[in-house]
Amino acid sequence: MRYTDIREVKKKLRSEFKSIRRGFAPDDQQRRDRQILQRLLALPEYRKAPLVLSYVSTAIEVDTHALIEQALRDGKKVAVPWCVPGKVDMKFFLIGGLDELEPGSFGVLEPVVGKHRELLETVSEVELVNSFCVLPGLGFDLAGYRLGYGKGYYDRFLSGYCGTTAGVCYTACLRTALPHGRYDRMMNILVTEKFVKRFS
Numbered sequence: 001m002r003y004t005d006i007r008e009v010k011k012k013l014r015s016e017f018k019s020i021r022r023g024f025a026p027d028d029q030q031r032r033d034r035q036i037l038q039r040l041l042a043l044p045e046y047r048k049a050p051l052v053l054s055y056v057s058t059a060i061e062v063d064t065h066a067l068i069e070q071a072l073r074d075g076k077k078v079a080v081p082w083c084v085p086g087k088v089d090m091k092f093f094l095i096g097g098l099d100e101l102e103p104g105s106f107g108v109l110e111p112v113v114g115k116h117r118e119l120l121e122t123v124s125e126v127e128l129v130n131s132f133c134v135l136p137g138l139g140f141d142l143a144g145y146r147l148g149y150g151k152g153y154y155d156r157f158l159s160g161y162c163g164t165t166a167g168v169c170y171t172a173c174l175r176t177a178l179p180h181g182r183y184d185r186m187m188n189i190l191v192t193e194k195f196v197k198r199f200s
Contacts, residue, residue, distance in 0.1 A: 006179045013147055017138040017173045021060040024170075033063040035193035036168050040134070041070060043196070045164045045189065049132035051077045051123060053092055053163070056101060056109045061136055062168040065098055072097065077127070079119045082110045083153060090153045092119040131163035135187060140169040141178040144186035144199035158185045166191055 024032070040046060052071040057064040071078050079092040083105035093111035095101065104110030123131075135154060137146035146167050148154055158165065166189040174192065190197045 006181065009179050010147060010150065013175075013178065014138050014150065017147070018060060020172050021138075021170070030063075032170055032193040033066070036062055036170075036191055037066055037070075039191050039193075039196055040067060040166065040168065043132075043166070043189065043191070045166070046132050049076065049130055049164070051079065051127045051131040051163075053079050053081075053119075053131060053133040055134065055136040056080050056098075057136070058108060062170065064134060064168075067134065068095075068098060077123065080109075080111060081153070081157075082113060083108075088152050088156060090157060093117060094119060094122060129162050133161060133163055133165050135165055135167045137167055137169060139173045139175060139178060140167050140187075140190055141175045142190075142197065143177055144188075144190065145178050145180045145184055146187060147178050152183075155183050155185070159183070164188050168192075 021029075046052070052067075054064045054068055054071070055061070056068070068078055068080070077094055079094050080101070081090040081092050083090045085105070093113070093116035095111055095116060098109070100111065100116070101109035102112055135146060135158075137148055139147040146154075165185075165187045167187045168191050171192045171194050186199055188199060190199070
C-alpha cells in the first residue's frame, strides 16, 4: 500500500488506535486479554521456548503481566526491556518476578540496572535462537506488520533478533494493511482474542 506522507498517516492511526483502546470497558478488556493469553500459551513456539522476551504492559496495551508470571511458573527464563537513557536503544534483562521492576522511561515498569543480568551476557546462542518475543504495538495488520509508538526502539532491536516474534493485538485495532517502511520487520505470528495468524 502506498502513502504520500507516511508519517502523517501513522500519526492519525496511532491516535485512532489509542482512542479505541481507551474506549474499552475494564471487564471487556480483561476478557480480551484472557483470550489472547490462552491462545498465546497454546502456541508450540511458546511451549518449546526456553526464553521469553516480553514488554511490560501499560493500561491501554494487551496485558503481559499474566504472561510473564505464567512463563516464570513454566520454568522459562524471562527478560523484559530497559530503555537506554538518552538513546533510541533498549536492552533486555532477565527477571525473576514483576515485583522486581520499577517505573522507568515513559513511566513503564523496567528492570533495575545493576540488580539484573543483561540478557546477551547470560544466555546461550541456542536459547536466543529458540526464544519467543512478544511484541507491543498500537495496531497490527494482516500482512504481518505492526504500528508502534513511533520511537523506533523495537525496530532497532528486531533488526538483530533471531528468535520467534509474536504480536498481540485486539481485533478492533487490526487493519488489512498498515503503512510501513524499509526498517519495519514482519512478525512471525499475530495473536488476537479471536484468531492466530502466521506469516512466512
